[in-house]
Amino acid sequence: MIEPNTFFLIFSAIFLIAFFGNLFFKKTRFSDISILLIIGFLIGSVFNIITNSQLEILKSMSSLFGSLALIIILFEGGLHLNFYKVLREIGKATMFTIAVFFFTVLFSGVLLHYIFSIPAIYALLIGSAIGGVSSAVVIPLVMNSKSKEETKTLITLESAITDVLCIIVFITLFEIIVTQKSSIQFVTQNIISAFAIATVIGAVSGIVWTKVLRDFNVIRKFNYLLTLSFLFLIYVLIEYAKGNGAFGVLIFGLVLGNSNEILKIFKMKTLSLDNVVSLNEVYKFQAEISLFIKAFFFIYLGLIIDLSSVTLNIILISAVLIFVSIASRYLSIYIFSGDKTIKQDTRYILSLHARGLAAAVLGTYPIAMGLVNNYTLILLPITFLVIFLTNITTTFMFFFTERNKLKEESLNEESSEKDSSQEEETNPYSLIKKSNKNKDSKEKIDDN
Numbered sequence: 001m002i003e004p005n006t007f008f009l010i011f012s013a014i015f016l017i018a019f020f021g022n023l024f025f026k027k028t029r030f031s032d033i034s035i036l037l038i039i040g041f042l043i044g045s046v047f048n049i050i051t052n053s054q055l056e057i058l059k060s061m062s063s064l065f066g067s068l069a070l071i072i073i074l075f076e077g078g079l080h081l082n083f084y085k086v087l088r089e090i091g092k093a094t095m096f097t098i099a100v101f102f103f104t105v106l107f108s109g110v111l112l113h114y115i116f117s118i119p120a121i122y123a124l125l126i127g128s129a130i131g132g133v134s135s136a137v138v139i140p141l142v143m144n145s146k147s148k149e150e151t152k153t154l155i156t157l158e159s160a161i162t163d164v165l166c167i168i169v170f171i172t173l174f175e176i177i178v179t180q181k182s183s184i185q186f187v188t189q190n191i192i193s194a195f196a197i198a199t200v201i202g203a204v205s206g207i208v209w210t211k212v213l214r215d216f217n218v219i220r221k222f223n224y225l226l227t228l229s230f231l232f233l234i235y236v237l238i239e240y241a242k243g244n245g246a247f248g249v250l251i252f253g254l255v256l257g258n259s260n261e262i263l264k265i266f267k268m269k270t271l272s273l274d275n276v277v278s279l280n281e282v283y284k285f286q287a288e289i290s291l292f293i294k295a296f297f298f299i300y301l302g303l304i305i306d307l308s309s310v311t312l313n314i315i316l317i318s319a320v321l322i323f324v325s326i327a328s329r330y331l332s333i334y335i336f337s338g339d340k341t342i343k344q345d346t347r348y349i350l351s352l353h354a355r356g357l358a359a360a361v362l363g364t365y366p367i368a369m370g371l372v373n374n375y376t377l378i379l380l381p382i383t384f385l386v387i388f389l390t391n392i393t394t395t396f397m398f399f400f401t402e403r404n405k406l407k408e409e410s411l412n413e414e415s416s417e418k419d420s421s422q423e424e425e426t427n428p429y430s431l432i433k434k435s436n437k438n439k440d441s442k443e444k445i446d447d448n
Helices: 004-028 033-046 052-060 062-079 083-116 120-129 135-143 149-179 184-215 217-240 245-257 259-265 273-304 312-335 340-344 346-351 357-368 374-426 428-447
Strands: none
Touching (some): 004 033, 033 273, 052 273, 062 135, 062 149, 062 245, 062 357, 083 245, 083 259, 083 312, 120 149, 120 357, 120 374, 135 149, 135 273, 149 184, 149 346, 149 357, 184 217, 184 259, 184 273, 217 273, 273 357, 312 346, 312 374, 346 374, 357 374
């Protein structure tokens, strides 16, 4: 049991690390995610500040902490999305996500089967476990980047959609291994129904809650806490209805963040100035909570990463999977290169390939369900190593992408200033204007 003083010390430290990490990112454009992971790894595996029994308790709570991080970060992402841009990007985002996931699983299956002699079904299972990017990683990065708004929308939607694909395909492959039966129709129906349920409940709940915030002034002082409570309720309802709670939370945030536009579509009374001010308070508190949860999540992820069972073979397999995850994004970008947004922000899209807690949870699933063999035993260390290394590679690739973007913007500004200066020098009207200005100045001096 953690002592009260120790608990408050940890709580305070996480807040301070979150703040200074965010400040460091804004100043240097170097993500704090890898730093947070390393801090957690040092606390847990290196210095053993947390005992083994405490670590086991923390590991058992991974699904709870993972869900909490997903809810808070996806809600934050939804609040900052533009409704009309989402409508324009949703089709492209879905196709792009499916392409990336398909190539990742396919290439992982082929390479692991032929290079490492892993049975095809287990090779595909491993590929599906690491098939999607982490919302908790990519959303905070892309939202604070210099990328285009359309790219931010694309990446946010991809990160929400990809979790559904990973979970459903992974569990389906697991069932095939156990029961020796397969059904493509079952997979397709599950994916479509998960998104449909999440979209309907998320959208309706968003409209209802917007009306509550608009019409009931008595709750204004507690807007954020009540919104957060309602958010958790929505997540639970969607999950019970066999939908994808994470995607539903994103839709709820999208509706709330574009409340006036949504109300106008349904010809409802829009928000007053007081309502808008009140809603801005929700945004403000959400940003603060999101910052803390992000720091906590990555320190926690670093804590539970166990690399003690990592062998040379697992390192090689993980290296192949990381290569596949980047190559699959590159191939998908090439296929969609006709799209202006994807073409212009290729480096951003390529850099945001980090895996997160979803991969870790899926890595533990077969053993938790009683399927123990040589292939399920290596799954967990592989997923942990892939998570750790993809977060490092994402951090560095994103840093260089941001730095190059800043250089390009600086060069463009200098070029535009130079062009305008040359135009003034060669333009006769500018010269006449400048001459008259100098003449006026001289006359004023003479008068004095």
